[in-house]
Structure formats: C-alpha cells, structure tokens
Amino acid sequence: MMKERKILLSESDIPDKWYNIVADMPNKPLPPLHPVTREPIGPEALGGLFPEELVRQEVTMDRWVDIPDEVRNIYSIWRPTPMYRAYGLEKALDTPAKIYYKYEGVSPSGSHKPNTAVPQAYYNKQAGVKRITTETGAGQWGSALSFACQHFDIECEVYMVRLSYDHKPYRKIMMNTWGAKVFPSPSEATEVGRKILAENPNTTGSLGIAISEAIERATSTPNTKYALGSVLNHVKLHQTIIGLEAIKQMEKAGDMPDIVIAPFGGGSNFAGLAFPFLRLNMVEGRNIRCIASEPTSCPKLTKGVFRYDFGDTVGMTPLLPMYTLGHNFVPAPIHAGGLRYHGAGVIVSQLLRDQLIEATSHDNLEVFEAGITFARAEGIIPAPEATHGIATAIREAQKCKEEGTSKTILFNLCGHGNFDMKAYEDYFAGKIVKHELTDEDIQKSLSQLDTPIIPDR
C-alpha cells in the first residue's frame, strides 16, 4: 500500500476568517512615530495611501477578520494549497524526523504573495479605486498584484527596479500578460524619476527609488492607491490563511508539528505559516517552536537591534519599532532578493523581543545545497527565498538524527524557482560565494542611526 504524500483539503475548507495575532499578544506592538516630529501617530496617517478597510485591518484588535466571499472565490483558483509529507527528503537525510511542507508555489504567480494581493485589490475595488501602484524588485510581488488587479478590473502600475527590468524580463512579461503596466524605475512617469534620470541617465535604480515613484503616483493621481507586499500588519493578517489551512491539514494527518519554520524577509511569509500555530501556544498552552530563517548576509533578527527605524532607505515612512540593521544597510546581492530587507515587521519584532519565536540564519552556499538536496529528493525546484526554510528544516532534522529523537517539522515552501534558474546556473558555475558579514560591518551601519532607542524592560 502506498503512503500518501499529499494532504489535501477541499475548497469548502478554505478558511472564512484570517487570524489577527495582535489580539492574543501579551505585549502589543509600540506605536509608529511620525518621521519628523517623532510623536506617536494613528492609522489616519495611512489613509492617503491605502483604502479605509485596509487601514482598519492595519490597527484592528479583532482576533478574527472575515474573508469576503469574492476573495475566497479567487483564492479557490489555487487554494487550499497542498501540504506534503516529505518522504523523499526524510529518506535522503536518513532522519527519524517527520518532515512536512506547505507548498505555496501552486499559485498562478508561483508564491504566497497573491494571498494578500487578492484582498488588497478587492478592498481597493470596494473603495472605488481605479488604479493601484506598487514597486517590485525581482518581480514576485509585482506579478502577484498584477494577477489580483486583473480579476477586479483595476489598473495596475508597477515600478520595477531598472536592473531587474533589464536583466529579468520574464517577470515583467508575466505582469503584462495579466494586463499590468510595468515601468523601469526610475521612470519618466514621475517627478522623482525624472529628477533622478536627469542627474544620472544610466542609473540601474533601487527599490527605494521605485517605492518613491509608486507612492508619488498614488498620492498625486485621482482614484489611485498604493499597495505593499510585506512588512505591514494587514499583509501578515492575510497570509495567515497559510497556517490556518496547515493546522487543518496536520489534524487530517493525525499529527502536529513540534517545529514550524519559514523564510524571513519582511515577515509575511513567516507570519502566514507561524501565527496560527503561535495561537495554539498562547491559547492552548502548546509548545510549538516557530523559527524564522534569514540569510547570514541580512541578519536583522539574529544580529540586529530592536529600536525605532524607518521602513525605507530614504527615511520618509513612519518610524517603526523593529529589529533592524539600520535603514542604510545594503545587503550583499544574494539571489534571495525577497530576504534583502534591512528590518523586520513590527509584530514579528515584538514576538521575537518577547522570546515567543526564534530566529536562525544560513549562509548563501548552505541554502543552495539545501535547495538542490530538496529538488532531487522531492522534485520541486524551490525559489532561493524558500531554500532558507529548507536549510533550517534540514538542520533540525539532522539534530533529530544525532539525538535519536523523532520530531515533527513543518516548513513553508513559499515558492517555486521557475523564474530563478539563473541563481542555480550561478551555483553550478561556482559563482555562489559565502558573503562574510562581520559584526563590525553591522555596528558601522547601526552607528549611523539617530532614531529613537527602545529601552529594555
């Protein structure tokens, strides 16, 4: 008799509520501060950028937030996503551990990003918004938002870092296929862009510039709003659909994880899988370890400090209480572009501060080795971001082998690598190197901060 690899749910099992962990947190996040006055600010500061319902979700204390039927209907294109028992990986590692993964790469754009893109597009549509602007680096978020806007007949304008626009054209074409307009950033479409181009016509752009362009368009054009793909509370809220499904699937498998693992960029991927399991810890007294996996080249959780910092590099956003390497920190150009962010989202930072979650880091070489081990054992070629979660799972499974214990490990396979084969090409060509980042480098970045410090309790 064959052992079943996949734990599948039916569409009627798609959760009808997202989980808001803030309701259960012992210490609520500190308030954001105005970037200039440095006084606490409320949700009204976000009203120009986002529709009212998303601003409400950003600050809500409600434990559960209803998922509209229209959103669940579009979710049903790819949700519920499958959970796999990783028999192949277990065998390859010769470990007594039981390994499961939740596979978010089955979405049309190939990652977990549409989980929030769809409701963001929906609430904008409800608010009468005609156009949404955003920035994208490698293109995961931009393609997810393009897909979502298409379904609600909203115009989507994506400012894509010129370096990616020129070197990774396929994500751009994907966005075009779903009807989005994609501009290489800096562009002629905005004042910010024109100014930068006038000064430096050959600039390759940056995510910071792209954000500025998207925000300028959103705030200066009628019926236009802005959308962000990670970091913010409402984004994390939407991603909890992952963990809520995963709990049902673990129950169906007659199992429950001892360890839950997810890659960490801004936090939405990790939050999505881990928050519903953290609820079981806080409400039912369980003791599930939730581990965030970050690259050693961008170690905000494992080597950063907890203090107020800007969300962007220019210093225009509100000051947020978070683990940060400093908003001027420039990570090495690793292929896991989605993890190259200087700070951690507010909720996740507070949870780490309160020791309710753990964090670990992996070197660039280790994650590619983990990714290839996984691809050969399980078939699916993972995105470079996703390899970080795999690396942590392998490390924990190897510990089980050494200790002779059988733990149950669940990780978030947040996306496939079909658009990242250049990264694997570089690996096979020996071009992937360890990015040494010294404590001095980190101290140098942090020493430039003059933002408010948060005292130890």
Add this chain to the structure above:
Amino acid sequence: MMKERKILLSESDIPDKWYNIVADMPNKPLPPLHPVTREPIGPEALGGLFPEELVRQEVTMDRWVDIPDEVRNIYSIWRPTPMYRAYGLEKALDTPAKIYYKYEGVSPSGSHKPNTAVPQAYYNKQAGVKRITTETGAGQWGSALSFACQHFDIECEVYMVRLSYDHKPYRKIMMNTWGAKVFPSPSEATEVGRKILAENPNTTGSLGIAISEAIERATSTPNTKYALGSVLNHVKLHQTIIGLEAIKQMEKAGDMPDIVIAPFGGGSNFAGLAFPFLRLNMVEGRNIRCIASEPTSCPKLTKGVFRYDFGDTVGMTPLLPMYTLGHNFVPAPIHAGGLRYHGAGVIVSQLLRDQLIEATSHDNLEVFEAGITFARAEGIIPAPEATHGIATAIREAQKCKEEGTSKTILFNLCGHGNFDMKAYEDYFAGKIVKHELTDEDIQKSLSQLDTPIIPDR
C-alpha cells in the same frame, strides 16, 4: 455558497493500469517497414534501443497494462492532477457551454511529459540500465526525463539542440538541478557530432542531429539505452493516465464531456486525454467528439497525407504508416516547439483515417490571443503548445453561443508557460505573425517522398 472550481482526487484514486487503445481499435495499425528493405519488421528491431518491457508495451494487444507501485509512488508527487471547471473563461466568453480543463502543468517539470518519463526510467532501471540518452529541443522532454532518472539513480544524458542550449539556458539548468548531463548538439561526445562540427563549427544544430547523437551513444556505450518522449505506442500508453483520471473527475462532477480537445505534436498529449474517452465511444457506444488541435504552420492531420514515412528527417528510423507532411518538411519557427513535427504517431493516424477522431488547426496569432484570454480569465499562463487546445475550446464554446446550445467541453492544459515568457514577450512586441503555408508548399514537400503509399480501402 461558492461554486467549486477544482475537481480533486486523492492519491488512492491514481489509476493502477494504463489503457491500451489498440485492443479496442476496429482496424489495427499497419506494421512498420524496414527503412532499406521496406519489408514489415517486428518489435525485435527496437531491442537495441529500449529495454524489453518497453518493447513489449510497444506491441502489446493487452487492453490494460499494470502500473508498477514504484511508478505510482513517484506519480503521487503531482498526481492526480487537478481538473478545473473554467468558470472564469466561461464568463469571459459569455458562453452557455460548460468548460473543464485537466491541468498537467503541476508536475515538477511543468508538463505531461513525466507521465511517461517516470515509467521509462523505471523499466530501464529494472533492466539494469545505467544510463539513458535522449534529445531535447526546447527542453520539456529533457527536463522530464532528468527528473525521472534522478529518482531511479540512472545517469541521464541529454543532447540539446545548440540553438536552444545557447538561447534557452533555464531548461538546461533545470536538468542540471536534477543531476543530468546536458550537451549542446552537435557535441564532441559522439562521432556524428564531431563530424558535423568539423564540417561546420558554427552550426546551431537540429533535432534530427540530436536524435542521431543520442542514438549513437545508446548503441555504442555499455548499459545505455535511449528514450523518446512522444510518437511511440508505449509513450501514448503511459499518457492515458491523464484521461483515466479525467473520467473519474467528470463522474465526480456529475458530468461527461461532449467534446474532448488536446494539442497535437507527436500525439502523446492528445492520446493521453482522448484515448480513455474513445474507449467509452467504442465500448459503451457513446458519441464523444475527440479533437486534435494543431498549428496551421504544421498541419499534418488537416492537410497531410496518410502513407508510410520516416520518423526522423535523415531517414534512419523504420517506415511508419502515418499522416505526414513529408519527413523533409521544415515548419515555421513557431514558439510551440513541441508541435513542430512532420508526422503523427501511428495509432492516432489510424484513428483519424477511420474517422474516429477529428482534427483542426489554428493560426499562430489566434493561439496567443486564446492564451492571453485564458491567462486573464483563469490565472494560469499556458505554454504555447497548450494554447492550441485552448483555442479549439474557445472556438467550440463560441459555436455553442451562436447555436444557443450548452455542450460540455474538456481540454488538456498540458503545461504552464513559466519557461516560455519569451514567446509572450514576442507577442506583446508584435513579433508574432501569421505563418502562411500554401497548399503548394505542402505539395512540394510531399512530392519529394518515395516511401510506400497506402491505398484507400
């Protein structure tokens, strides 16, 4: 209440037998002929290239062939594949037709090809084969076979047309990730390759040359066999897993198709979905129309002749009774590389000759428009090959609208387009043009044939 989009089966529903349509065909295929003597030949002629069990399957008259548990176990990585009710497409077309599609793009390599790559690798392993060689054009078949060989610890050697090797590196990297060796063809690894390179060092290669290299390696190296990804009977047999699952899914949906559609290259994609439904026609007296969709630039079914012809361009293979445009026919360089083959597999040709199936064709522009309509309505971006099936489904759905009838249409979405974004880029850049192919062009190609004619009955 939400309408369910997906019709899912569990792993225990994976069929345990493939269906061999030859057992039920009213007229059995004519025998292959020796390329030189032109006398009928038996299966022993294939023994040097393929392991015994695959040769047996090539000629078996058994109606059902057991699927080994080891093969079903690897199938379970992605099978059963989902069937979708295409509510989005129905709405976009405003048609009374009910449209379903079977989605084979969920396999690790992104198409239906692993359905046969896995059993082919398995039977080779059983026979003690250490290395399998094959050719690949754009890379779909090569990557499927690499994936399959990886699982059975067989070395995989892929001869990839140099033009693709240089211009489409990502499929190559995918194969490397699964452990395969990929050679640009012509290569220095074979006598054929060295000879061609000596004469023309800058050649971009061809599928014909790549086949010759793969066969030379298989026949001149110990413990080495060759594998083919379409055309042959055993390949079609393995692909029937698609239609067998689809029948279960249609039954689960409480429906049954009036029309079954699939793209047509060598025939394995079409055979895979259609043969089990044709069985219902032949055994249960149903009247399901099965339509093969081909490009107007390579119209062997709609404009070719039924006669003996070679399977390759050089004229080394046995002569096969098939619909053909002539083995020297060179199709226009459309993006749907998998459909650029001059002939149709033997079984499908006999079925068309006997009017048990239908064929239709679509222009290059029409299929891209269909693909984009589909991507916007359903989310999934289809491979260029797959757009041909979509185009036929749209045509039939529009007929339903004109006639005011509600037919049930099922098509095979044989692969995603994640590795084909260059094709969509060309479309958006206005570079996709109609490829005019006149009847004179076809007659010119056919007039060069001196192979045996098959008289009308």
